[in-house]
Amino acid sequence: MKRKLTSLLLCGALAASMMAVPAAAESTSDLSGELTLLHYLTEDAKLQALDDLIAGFEAENPNVTVNAEAVSYDNYLDVIKLRLSSGDAPDIMFGGPGTYPELVNAGYIMDLSDKDYISRVSEGSLSLQKLDDKVYAVPLDQMANVVFYNKDIFNDLGLTVPTTYTEFIDTCKALKDAGYAACAAGYQDQISIGANFYTMFYGTPYLSCENYVDETQNQGKSWGEYPTFAQALTQFREIIGYQNEDCRTITTDRAEQLFANGESGMIIIGTWGLGAIMNYNPDLNCGGFIYPSEEKAEDNAVPLNTDDCWMILNDSPNADIADAFFEYMTRKDVNANWIGTVGQLSALDGVEATQLPQGAADIADLINGGCKVSMWTQHGAPSGQYSTAYYNCLQDYAISDTMTVDEFVETLDNEYAAASK
Numbered sequence: 001m002k003r004k005l006t007s008l009l010l011c012g013a014l015a016a017s018m019m020a021v022p023a024a025a026e027s028t029s030d031l032s033g034e035l036t037l038l039h040y041l042t043e044d045a046k047l048q049a050l051d052d053l054i055a056g057f058e059a060e061n062p063n064v065t066v067n068a069e070a071v072s073y074d075n076y077l078d079v080i081k082l083r084l085s086s087g088d089a090p091d092i093m094f095g096g097p098g099t100y101p102e103l104v105n106a107g108y109i110m111d112l113s114d115k116d117y118i119s120r121v122s123e124g125s126l127s128l129q130k131l132d133d134k135v136y137a138v139p140l141d142q143m144a145n146v147v148f149y150n151k152d153i154f155n156d157l158g159l160t161v162p163t164t165y166t167e168f169i170d171t172c173k174a175l176k177d178a179g180y181a182a183c184a185a186g187y188q189d190q191i192s193i194g195a196n197f198y199t200m201f202y203g204t205p206y207l208s209c210e211n212y213v214d215e216t217q218n219q220g221k222s223w224g225e226y227p228t229f230a231q232a233l234t235q236f237r238e239i240i241g242y243q244n245e246d247c248r249t250i251t252t253d254r255a256e257q258l259f260a261n262g263e264s265g266m267i268i269i270g271t272w273g274l275g276a277i278m279n280y281n282p283d284l285n286c287g288g289f290i291y292p293s294e295e296k297a298e299d300n301a302v303p304l305n306t307d308d309c310w311m312i313l314n315d316s317p318n319a320d321i322a323d324a325f326f327e328y329m330t331r332k333d334v335n336a337n338w339i340g341t342v343g344q345l346s347a348l349d350g351v352e353a354t355q356l357p358q359g360a361a362d363i364a365d366l367i368n369g370g371c372k373v374s375m376w377t378q379h380g381a382p383s384g385q386y387s388t389a390y391y392n393c394l395q396d397y398a399i400s401d402t403m404t405v406d407e408f409v410e411t412l413d414n415e416y417a418a419a420s421k
Contacts, residue, residue: 032063035321037310038080039094040073042191042253045275046308049341056337057328064321074190077387084108091316092325096129096137096309098377102384103311109136110312115323117330125306125347128377138326139306139347141339143270144367145199146302148277148359151285153180153265161289163297165235172242175265182242184264186255187398190391195252195269197394199291200239201232202303202376213380216416223416224409233397233405235293239268240398248399260284271360272307275343278357288359290366301372302363306347308338389415 037054041047054066069090071079077100083089089108097104112118113135118126121139129137149161157178162168172182186192205228206212212229215221223229240247244258252269253276259267260280267277268291278284290302310329312322328334332351339346343357345364356364367373382390393412397403403411 029061029063029324031061031321031324033065033318033321035064035066035092035318035325036090037066037068037092037094038071038083038090039068040071040076041094041308042070042073043256043273043276043342044279045342046272049275049338052337052341053329053334056334057325060328061321061324066325074391077384089313089316091313091318091322093311093313094309095311096139096306097131097311098128098381099387100311100383101131101380104131104136108314110314110316110319112136112138112312112326115326117327120330120332120348122347122349124375128306128375129309137309137311138330139309140329140335141307141342141344142304142347143272143307143344144302144304144363145195145202145268145270145291146288146363147183147199147266147268147291148259148274148286148288149266150259150262150264151287153262154287157265159265161287162292163289163300164292164295166295168292169238169242171266172239176242181244181258181264182266183239184255184258184267185240185243185247186250186252187248187395189251190395191252192255193391193394193398195267195273196239196398197232197236198303198376199268199270200235200293201229203291203301203374204293204299204372205229205232206303206374206376207301210379213382217382217386217420220417220420222409223412224406230405230409232293233408236398237405240401248401256280270307271344271363272342274357274359275341277359278343286357286359288362290363290371299372301374302367303374303376304367305375305377307344308342385419386416389419 041050050068054068058064058066080093097109103109111134118135125139125142126135129135129139157174159171159174162171175182185196208228209226212226216223244264255267256273256277257280258264260277277286290300292300294300312319316322330348332348335346335348335351339351340355343360389412393408393415397408
């Protein structure tokens with residue numbers, strides 16, 4: 001099943017032809033009004049892609065204004081809930097049903113199952129946008145959590161791509177001995193957790209506990225009952241010791257700059273971060289490889305998931321404009337421009353990618369070649385108060401240099417117990 005999903009997800013991803021967004025024809029649109037779109041995007045490449053998307057839509061619909069409002073990821077859900085309760089809900093929100101099932105279950109999110117543009121989304125990507133077999137979001141791209149590396153630094157030091165965890169740590173030691181930060185990181189924002197720990201856990205370790213969401217949220221299972229979760233936490237702690245000395249006091253954006261500027265040999269991150277990295281240094285000789293959590297190369301799996309997804313709020317007074325916006329952003333030429341800007345793989349069928357950065361192309365080659373893949377949101381993700389507890393505890397663990405795995409598990413178990421009351 002995973003190999004079938006992979007082929008569907010990667011359709012057209014490796015094509016290298018450049019595609020320009022066509023000039024808008026004289027508008028015949030009768031749409032008018034304002035559309036409010038709420039998101040937590042921070043990367044320059046994604047913000048640019050969003051600006052381009054909005055500009056193209058407004059050019060076709062000159063009587064429409066799209067207002068994009070950015071909110072910090074750390075309190076995004078709280079802002080959404082506050083605006084829903086105050087009658088100030090956006091028309092469109094960033095995110096998918098797997099991340100925000102409580103909003104879907106409460107009836108706040110529009111069912112898109114019967115929309116014609118849904119047929120443009122690849123089968124594998126669409127499967128992650130469903131609850132109870134109904135489609136609630138449209139994904140534009142897909143991400144892999146991986147390791148990017150500076151090929152020039154590796155070549156200068158005679159390093160090869162590590163394929164086991166022991167080799168990875170040896171590579172970290174060699175980079176540190178040569179005066180580099182082995183892996184750039186910044187834990188002052190929770191985005192860093194999705195970059196670092198998610199890469200370490202949601203590959204092969206996750207495949208041993210795919211039902212952890214239901215088990216911990218609904219069945220009271222302790223996090224201490226998952227040996228591979230503890231394995232990932234242990235690796236996380238060890239790798240932090242090889243990251244930049246200020247990793248606990250800077251943000252992900254600054255970490256991306258460190259890697260782009262050649263101050264670190266590697267960065268553990270999702271492919272979503274590559275666009276920003278290449279914007280900082282377009283000449284960076286960057287490659288990508290699977291994070292090797294295991295001691296046998298063939299056992300390593302790359303975490304794969306849809307990334308930039310959007311949902312329409314039910315009862316939106318501008319539902320017709322929101323629907324037209326979704327139709328526009330799922331056109332092949334428009335999506336090709338999006339993925340070319342963000343440097344990711346398309347979530348739509350038959351889209352010819354603009355030139356992918358080499359790091360993303362390396363990962364696409366690996367996936368297309370049949371490497372082991374972990375579709376880590378197929379069984380859901382922590383949500384609501386559980387998600388808040390999960391992220392907060394992981395960030396505390398990253399920032400602390402003394403918290404043990406057992407202490408982390410005890411804290412997270414207590415937070416989950418409190419959330420269930």
